[in-house]
Each structure stands twice: as structure tokens, then as C-alpha cells.
Amino acid sequence: MIKHSVCVLGGGSFGTALANIMAKNGHQVSQWMRNEQQVDEINLTGLNSRYLPNAPLHCELLATSNLEQAIRDSDTVFVSIPSKSFEQVVQRIEPLLTAEKILISTTKGFNPNRFELMSDVLRRNPVTQRIGVLSGPNLAKEIAAGQMTGSVIASSEEAVRHRVIELLKSPTFRLYESKDSKGVELAGALKNIYAIVCGLAKALNVGENTMSMIMTRSLAEMSRFAVHFGANPMTFLGLAGMGDLIATCTSPLSRNYRVGFAIGSGKNLTDAIGSLGEVAEGVNTLKMVVEEAHRNHLYMPLAEGLFKLLFENATLDSLIGSMMTGEQTWDVEFATTEEKKNV
């Protein structure tokens, strides 16, 4: 095995879970975070008590607040920073990059400053274009607890995909490859919107028929949006698409699901986000996606209905109404092109 030097940017639950796997795999791993207390806690006690309180961390995982050294010493950099701060952190590391360094985004969201994905932010650096995206049904707390998990590494460069597999594969973490970065990344970002919808529905005690319809129509909406922006619709049948949608739309471990559940239980959005203490990317994603859907005339009744509910004081009935009486009548629209011609 080649021992790699890896840096994970971000001290949250997902960055910590990934850093821990790679340290266990025998790689040299530094995890950069801005909070000195958190650095000391990880290095002295082997615990990140705020984000992963039940997961003992490997002794070779080195937490650091020295960004410059962490980047200089690494051949692969995982960026696990919430979308709100992603661009700012990437700008800080740009002067430290070299052409051979590999950059991987693990963040499922859009840049709040302009309509672009995290890999677009990475790609704007002038030094390295060795870029990948990691996405899939990857609830951090389950990964840290050693639950068997699958994920997708997407990149146009084979060596990038293989590096990430070499770093992360383990008896409980299995990686699959994809060349459709756009689809994989959009799937990971978009499903957060529908996790909010599903959390909301669950709080309202809807039946399994209803949950199944919401999740399946969510997949239809997500892929419609993504295909418009260049994704392959087949990607949505894989782990990054359907897989992540199932995990996030059904698990109270998902922060986005919890935001929806809190709203369905009567809280307002501010309180629902406030009580999380962690990032719920779906709220910003919803704003960006609904705006883009309007601009591009894309039909997205669930996202539109949720937007009106959260930001325009619409009633829940309008969200339900937009799903039940909307204009779309075909089930699998990409599979029915021929059928439609024959009608």
C-alpha cells in the first residue's frame, strides 16, 4: 500500500468520519479546523465531542489549526466545509496549491454567492484541475459507528477516482466510481430539499403510500433539474441519487429531515435551524434551485411548494396541492420519450 498524506478541511461530523477512516487505513491524515479547543480535544482525548460524541478517533489522526502546513504536507485535500464558507476557505488554500494536488469536495450544496456547485468553486483555482466529488448515502454518525456504507467518487480523471478509493476503502466503506461529476454532485445537493419535505410529511403522520409518492416524485424533479444542467439521468438510479434520497428522506439522523420534521411539528424555520446546531444545506439549496428553475422554466412542484411554505407564508395545502394536481402526468419521463411519440 502507498501511504498518502491527506488533509481534511473542516472539523464537522463528515470531515471527522472521513479523516478517521483514512487514519485507520494507515495514511498520514491531518484534519484542519479553526477552533483551537477542538484541535486540543481531538489530539489529547481522541474525541470530537461536539460533532461525533460516540466515536473514538484513531490515534494517528492529527487535528491542526495550521492551514498552511496541512495543505503543503498533503497530496490529497478533502474539503468538508459547509457551502456557505466553502469559497472563502478555498480562496485561502489557493496560494498553497501545486499542480499535482488532488482536491475532493464532500459538500452537498450550492455556493450561496452565485449559482454554482462546490466543484465549480474548486475548478476556478488556477493551479490544479485534479478534482473529484464524493457523494452518496453517507450519514456521518453511521459511518463513524462502523455501519456498512457505500459512496460514489466522481471525477473525469481515473487517477483521482482511484486515489480516493485507495484512501477510503475499508471493510465497512465501499466506493463506486462515476464519470458523471455533474450528476453525482447535483444529486447530493438536491436531495436535501426533499429530505425537508419528507421530514415535514413524517411529522404529519402521512402513510407509506404518501411517503413513497413524495420520494419518487422527488427523484423525478431532481433528475429533471440535473439533466437540464448536463447530468446523465441514469446517475439518479445509483447510490448518489436514489441511495442518498432514501437515506436522507427516511432518517432522523439527517439534519435536513430534522428541519422538516420540526416545521411539521409547528416550529418556524428560524427555530428549526437554530435547534440543530449543525448545517442543513437544503434551505440555501432550495432558494438557489427554485430561482434557477424559474429562470429555466423547469417544472418542480415539490421544491416550489416548499419554497412558498417556508418563505411566502403559503399553507401546507398549497404544497400538497402542487404535488396532487400539477401538470406532469408521465411517470418516468426519460423512459417514455418513445411512448409519448406513440400516443
Ligand SMILES: NC(=O)C1=CN([C@@H]2O[C@H](COP(=O)(O)OP(=O)(O)OC[C@H]3O[C@@H](n4cnc5c(N)ncnc54)[C@H](O)[C@@H]3O)[C@@H](O)[C@H]2O)C=CC1
Ligand atoms: N454530516 C453528514 O452526515 C454528511 C455531511 N455531508 C456534507 O458535508 C458538508 C460538511 O458537513 P458536516 O461535516 O456534516 O458539517 P457540520 O455542521 O458537522 O460541521 C461544519 C464544520 O465546518 C466548520 N466551518 C464552518 N465554516 C467554517 C469556516 N469559515 N472556516 C473553517 N471551518 C468552518 C465548522 O466549524 C464545523 O467544524 C456539508 O455540506 C454536508 O452536506 C455529506 C455527507 C454526510
Ligand SMILES: O=C(CO)COP(=O)(O)O
Ligand atoms: O448527506 C447526508 C447523508 O448522505 C447528510 O444529510 P444531512 O446534511 O441532512 O444530515
